[in-house]
Amino acid sequence: MTQPFGYFVHHQGRGHAERCAAIANALPVTRPLTIFCARDDIFPALPAHVEIVRIPSLFEPGGGEATTMDDIATPATLHCAPLGWPGIRRAMATIANWFDSVNPALMICDVSAEIAQLARICSVPHVKVLQHGDRGDPGHRAAYDGAAGLLAAFHADLAQPEWDAAMRAKTCFAGGLGVDICVPERELARRRIGVAADEETILVLSGGGGDGFGQAPLAVGARAKPGTRWITIGPVQRDWHATEPANIEHRGWVDNPAEYVAAADLVIASTGNTTCQQILAAARPWLAIPEWRYFDEQHRKAEALAAAGVACVRPHLPSSADAWEQALAETRATHRPDAQRGMIADTPAHDTAMWLEALAARLWTPAPAATLPLDLTGA
The missing domain is CATH 3.40.50.2000 (Glycogen Phosphorylase B;)
Structure with missing residues (x-):
């Protein structure tokens, strides 16, 4: 067996x-x-x-x-x-x-x-x-x-600089592992989530590992862009002092986040790994806001994303209308869709499975028996 x-x-x-x-x-x-x-x-x-x-x-x-x-x-x-x-x-x-x-x-x-x-x-x-x-x-x-x-579960170009050669040599990098890398077509995705084809849309995405972004700064951003539709999916932290305009809508947990990402003109999200891979696969302009995690995981990932030129990074959500305007403008101006798509492997799960199989085979295959040199002296 x-x-x-x-x-x-x-x-x-x-x-x-x-x-x-x-x-x-x-x-x-x-x-x-x-x-x-x-x-x-x-x-x-x-x-x-x-x-x-x-x-x-x-x-x-x-x-x-x-x-x-x-x-x-x-x-x-x-x-x-x-x-x-x-x-x-x-x-x-x-x-x-x-x-x-x-x-x-x-x-x-x-x-x-x-x-x-x-x-x-x-x-x-x-x-x-x-x-x-x-x-x-x-x-x-x-x-x-x-x-x-x-x-x-990410591209080798997102490796941290302190990971030495020995560490990288035994690492399987698999950009896109764990997400559906078949990105829905934008117009179809928009129809499915109820967004008009010509409606400028900003998606705010929060994953399952935290409590989500605060309601108040998102309200400031939505008020700064009244002609843009803002949709949030995932958790949002409620703030009693938030004064939300009519152009922001909270949809909570959804079963099809990839369609929302594909439908968006711009995405605001933290840097959890699944979120990263979904946005990179869809090649959308991305304002990345790292959340607190143990060992500063999301902050170090945000640094790697910025260094690779595949996301616009801010340490926290903008806190004024002017700051929102600047952050969104920079996100669009620095967008590199080809670089984002390049972060995702064609078959990450298959590649990983074959790497695991090859590793197991190497570890459990007995070494060939040593052979003694021939004695040609007759002794």
Whole structure:
């Protein structure tokens, strides 16, 4: 029987699950795959041969946690490892027991430094998903250095400058992984979301990993552009002092964000990975506003996007009508659609699956037996 792959999926947001599903659907049907996640309702369609094992969250209390050991320092090689949490113990035991029972070919980790190190401690080769951010700490370095390979769901031109040659050499860069790179045709997308063909439209997009943008600054922007239709999708933080004009509409969660992106004349969005890939694939003018994330993930990604010339970046939403005018004008003036499209691979999921298969084959193929030199002396 073919050795299975394991896959840990962080349940915050949707990007981790979407990447996993894309890879699962691209792997050969002969490769068993077991997913470990605290939720089983966040995944797109998965093949029948894929199993999801629910485990307790490693990051949220589930009841019965001790509070008497919080004063014991966390070592620098770990990030989230509180003592006395039964849920963490059960999750780790579930994964370790699976390691022992099936002898997996690879464990893919998206993302947890602790799960990556668990795989290494249990003598299981792991692939660590690589994210942007200030991740030079001992915990991340242990996960990266001990990995058999690294997987980056973005183009190599978005790599951070401090990632050295050894790190890049074992990295599979897959721009567009986890999103539908078949962009809907603009006019069709507009009809589907109810926007007229000649109506200038700005889309404000917030993903599932945060609380969204504030209502007040968006209202300022909409008032500064009264002839433009503003549509928000995803969460919006409500501000009691916001005075919204009639040209802004909040649609909340939608099932077809790619159509909204394709229909927009300009997109305002944070720099979560799925959001990035959708906008780059659609090649839309993009005002990128990074949100707070651990390790400054979105800020470092915004820096990479700006350096590659594929987004106009601001540290926060503009706070006045003049600032909005300047930001929107710069977004349009610096738009490079060909450079944006160049960030997306033609077949990112297939490429990733084949890279994983090749990596597993290399790791588990026995080395040829050494041959002794012929003795021609007769001794």
